[in-house]
Amino acid sequence: MALLPILRYPDPRLRTVAKPVETVDETIRPLIDDMFATMYDAPGVGLAATQVNVHLRLLVVDVSEQKDQPLVLINPEILSASGQEQSEEGCLSVPGIYEPVERAAQIRVAALDRHGTRFELDAEGMLAVCIQHEMDHLEGKLFVDYLSQIKRQRIRKKMEKRQRRAV
């Protein structure tokens, strides 16, 4: 397993729209394992392939306290959504920034698992938020896009400054 570099906002590659995974085979499973390793190491509760510069519709999440409930969603699709809930979100691609975002409170999602088997899942609370957040990444969308332009600009400047300092 390897830790993968995570793209940081405002990297334009984060704006790429991901393509469906055609077949779930031996080439995709090492990527899934690396993504889990990278997410747990960060540490974070979710990671989309887009964030590690792989533009496939694939994401991993684990919102459990013990970090023992890994969940992979390949080609995820939201079947239904209801309610509205605001919660504080962060993102491994926008480190150190936490802002409230409004999302559907409950979702039903369909996806393929690591063996290519289709399953459906009802999610609410943090899991629902996390799945919606990661699915946005697959569309090239970031949580900062939900904020006001002024706020987003401020975050962008902060990130650019930090990256200059890191070089």
Ligand code: NI
């Ligand atoms: Ni994110």
